[in-house]
Amino acid sequence: MRDxxxxxxDSVRHDYLDAMPYVxxxxxxxEAVTGAHYTRPSLASLLTxxxxxxxxxxxxxxxxxEAFSDAGYTTxxxxxxxxxDARFGFDTGFDVYExxxxxxxxxxxxxxxxxxxxxxxKVYHRFNPPHAKLSNRLPDDELIDASxxxxxxxxxxxxxxxxxxxxxxxxxxxxxxxxxxxxxKALFKPEKLTDEDQAVIEEKYRATLxxxxxxxxxxxxxxxxxxxxxVFTSDHGDEFGEEGHxxxxxxRGRVADALITVPAATSDLSLxxxxxxxxxxxxxxxxxAGADAIPDAWHGRDVRSASRDHALTVAPWHGSTTLxxxxxxxxxxxxxxxxxxxxxxxxxxAERSDVDEDLKKQMRELGYVE
Numbered sequence: 001m002r003d004x005x006x007x008x009x010d011s012v013r014h015d016y017l018d019a020m021p022y023v024x025x026x027x028x029x030x031e032a033v034t035g036a037h038y039t040r041p042s043l044a045s046l047l048t049x050x051x052x053x054x055x056x057x058x059x060x061x062x063x064x065x066e067a068f069s070d071a072g073y074t075t076x077x078x079x080x081x082x083x084x085d086a087r088f089g090f091d092t093g094f095d096v097y098e099x100x101x102x103x104x105x106x107x108x109x110x111x112x113x114x115x116x117x118x119x120x121x122k123v124y125h126r127f128n129p130p131h132a133k134l135s136n137r138l139p140d141d142e143l144i145d146a147s148x149x150x151x152x153x154x155x156x157x158x159x160x161x162x163x164x165x166x167x168x169x170x171x172x173x174x175x176x177x178x179x180x181x182x183x184x185k186a187l188f189k190p191e192k193l194t195d196e197d198q199a200v201i202e203e204k205y206r207a208t209l210x211x212x213x214x215x216x217x218x219x220x221x222x223x224x225x226x227x228x229x230x231v232f233t234s235d236h237g238d239e240f241g242e243e244g245h246x247x248x249x250x251x252r253g254r255v256a257d258a259l260i261t262v263p264a265a266t267s268d269l270s271l272x273x274x275x276x277x278x279x280x281x282x283x284x285x286x287x288x289a290g291a292d293a294i295p296d297a298w299h300g301r302d303v304r305s306a307s308r309d310h311a312l313t314v315a316p317w318h319g320s321t322t323l324x325x326x327x328x329x330x331x332x333x334x335x336x337x338x339x340x341x342x343x344x345x346x347x348x349x350a351e352r353s354d355v356d357e358d359l360k361k362q363m364r365e366l367g368y369v370e
Contacts, residue, residue: 012234020213040083049300065093071289253322
């Protein structure tokens with residue numbers, strides 16, 4: 001059985017993959033529809049091949065790490081996104097799990113005071129929204145360093161998943177990032193953006209994809225695996241004004257194609273389109289451990305030889321859910337949908353997740369509002 005490396009990077013649109021020459025030219029590229037519209041529910045559905053992960057915005061069992069572990073693999077997970085905290089179950093099944101996400105800087109004192117009171121906080125954020133910044137996230141080059149070390153220290157065969165954050169808005173640090181005035185204008189007054197502003201956003205976005213691409217190449221060339229199965233994908237895309245919106249704003253419950261169509265790039269593994277990102281885990285598991293290794297509870301399927309005829313995207317946000325169903329020719333969208341899922345005799349629904357203040361601060365540092 002070969003070593004398997006699954007890399008996800010935040011906010012990568014499929015139609016911008018040309019900015020990632022290593023991924024786009026070395027791997028076989030496919031389009032995939034995500035299970036959800038922002039990081040936590042999307043990655044939860046990716047790692048569990050189950051829509052329940054998207055509905056509940058947390059990892060449910062059995063996970064891809066557990067399935068590879070059952071097949072005899074050493075399992076390794078690394079991420080610096082607060083959405084992948086172990087409190088949401090993302091460490092489930094991993095022999096080694098490193099979550100490089102510490103509490104963000106205290107920042108504005110008025111914001112810190114307002115955060116203690118729900119109503120005051122919401123009013124404050126309405127007029128003074130958090131500006132996304134990556135200064136409190138582990139840089140991608142350091143994440144790759146840690147990934148190489150963890151992989152090479154483990155005994156084989158190895159399954160490793162890592163999530164890169166450098167591609168998240170504002171697409172870099174310091175001068176590499178989208179300037180704060182343009183970022184805020186794009187969020188709240190997109191009609192005021194000039195052609196030059198829009199060009200800056202795209203330039204910064206392409207540059208961050210290029211940097212991530214170089215790090216993925218370094219990872220693959222540095223691990224001590226002769227012929228690993230390498231897979232690259234993303235949790236969601238970003239909007240650049242196609243329908244009047246910018247970036248990803250999960251509170252809007254949007255399921256636009258720019259947000260939910262991502263790459264599914266593989267080395268030496270051809271997948272049959274169309275496919276859902278939930279199909280990635282069962283396809284790579286079956287390729288290395290056989291079809292019998294796929295858990296019965298998974299909604300994803302092995303699409304190496306047969307495609308699926310429809311896909312779902314669940315967009316939960318604090319108890320409100322948008323649901324998109326598509327057969328890849330027609331997409332039907334239901335806003336404020338009542339979504340429930342029956343599993344094992346129990347019914348689960350999309351409900352607001354309780355998140356402690358530490359994690360709330362970290363998410364606000366990434367520009368998420370409540």
